[in-house]
Amino acid sequence: MNPFKYGEFALGDGFCNRKSEIKRLHQAFKDGQSVILISPRRWGKSSLVDEALNRYKGNKLMVIKIDCFGKRSGDELYLSLLQSTLKSSSTKLQEIANTIKKLIAGITPYVSFSSGMADEVKISVSIPTGKMDADAILDLPQKLALDRGFRTVVCIDEFQKVSEWPESNLILEKLRSHWQKHTDVSYCLYGSQRHLMATMFTNSSQPFYRFGETIFLQKINREEWTSFIMNRFAGSGKSITPALAGSIADKAACHSYYVQYLARLCWSNTDKTITEAVIDESFENLLNDQVNIFQRITERLTLYQINYLKALCQGETKFSSMKVLKDYNLGSSGNIKRIEKVMEDLEIIDYSEGKPFFTDPFFEPLFRKFFIS
Numbered sequence: 001m002n003p004f005k006y007g008e009f010a011l012g013d014g015f016c017n018r019k020s021e022i023k024r025l026h027q028a029f030k031d032g033q034s035v036i037l038i039s040p041r042r043w044g045k046s047s048l049v050d051e052a053l054n055r056y057k058g059n060k061l062m063v064i065k066i067d068c069f070g071k072r073s074g075d076e077l078y079l080s081l082l083q084s085t086l087k088s089s090s091t092k093l094q095e096i097a098n099t100i101k102k103l104i105a106g107i108t109p110y111v112s113f114s115s116g117m118a119d120e121v122k123i124s125v126s127i128p129t130g131k132m133d134a135d136a137i138l139d140l141p142q143k144l145a146l147d148r149g150f151r152t153v154v155c156i157d158e159f160q161k162v163s164e165w166p167e168s169n170l171i172l173e174k175l176r177s178h179w180q181k182h183t184d185v186s187y188c189l190y191g192s193q194r195h196l197m198a199t200m201f202t203n204s205s206q207p208f209y210r211f212g213e214t215i216f217l218q219k220i221n222r223e224e225w226t227s228f229i230m231n232r233f234a235g236s237g238k239s240i241t242p243a244l245a246g247s248i249a250d251k252a253a254c255h256s257y258y259v260q261y262l263a264r265l266c267w268s269n270t271d272k273t274i275t276e277a278v279i280d281e282s283f284e285n286l287l288n289d290q291v292n293i294f295q296r297i298t299e300r301l302t303l304y305q306i307n308y309l310k311a312l313c314q315g316e317t318k319f320s321s322m323k324v325l326k327d328y329n330l331g332s333s334g335n336i337k338r339i340e341k342v343m344e345d346l347e348i349i350d351y352s353e354g355k356p357f358f359t360d361p362f363f364e365p366l367f368r369k370f371f372i373s
Helices: 019-031 045-054 074-089 093-103 134-148 159-164 168-179 194-202 222-235 242-251 256-268 276-298 303-313 322-327 333-345 363-372
Strands: 035-038 061-067 110-115 121-126 151-157 185-191 213-216
Touching: 019 035, 019 045, 019 151, 019 185, 019 213, 035 045, 035 194, 045 151, 045 185, 061 074, 061 134, 074 093, 074 121, 074 134, 074 168, 093 134, 134 151, 134 168, 134 185, 159 168, 159 185, 159 194, 185 194, 194 213, 222 242, 222 256, 242 256, 242 276, 256 276, 276 363, 303 333, 303 363
Parallel strands: 035 185, 035 213, 061 151, 151 185
Antiparallel strands: 110 121
């Protein structure tokens, strides 16, 4: 069986390093400390949170997980939080009914369920029109934690999406006003679009300014990936040298998703021993897999934005200089900031490390192939 996984949570032996981050999360959950986890998309945030929770042993812990992706309003968030909290509280219908009666009797949601052996229940929840009580829902995790004597962690993925909703500031103010009072609940808020997440939690004008311990996730370093790749190959009966394992990490720019992706292709493309030719072939396979995604992204770009990416690929750094503006037809110097905002919003380029870099390792080679070569 291929030991490399992508597009799903990497846990246990399939999880690479992140020892210091796991330790910090583990300690935060024990202490009741809320945590903000920020990184570009597909750097392994969700896997990291799950791995930290899975290692939370010897402690009573209730985990409530929701995802803001696809949601469009505060009411959708509150409903999702209610459903996830009730599901996490029990798998038995009678216990869920008792929880509703005891802790949120004023809401009386409609609960549909399918039961199986041992009265196990899968539930979906809806609330009658006009009966949404956001305050009661937001306080339910804290009430449950006190009632059950469990520490509770509420994990919310793609939290930056809240900032895009109508009346987002009012929603965020309401969330903060409740959550900051919860002494027995840790909130683990994480998301991509690093510039939006950073603004939400580090800008003093924002409701969630300094809400919790903020971790800016870094890439796993080359040495850790090299060791991980070698061990995974060896454990599955195939071999790879340290140099070639490092080459896989390099070609994937140490990007968690793409290292696993490329390593998986390499494993599939050889019977026994990895060679440089296998890695090159596998990387071409990876690029071919991404062509449709690349085309959908670039067909939305303006000429100025395409020209900016051409300049970046050619090693230019002073985009506002008269020479670069003229050579690459970038318009005025004021246009550069607008271009960079689009690049960041589309998650093509990240500017958080002092200089721009492509967020996905497939993008630059494909851009060179289609727009420069």
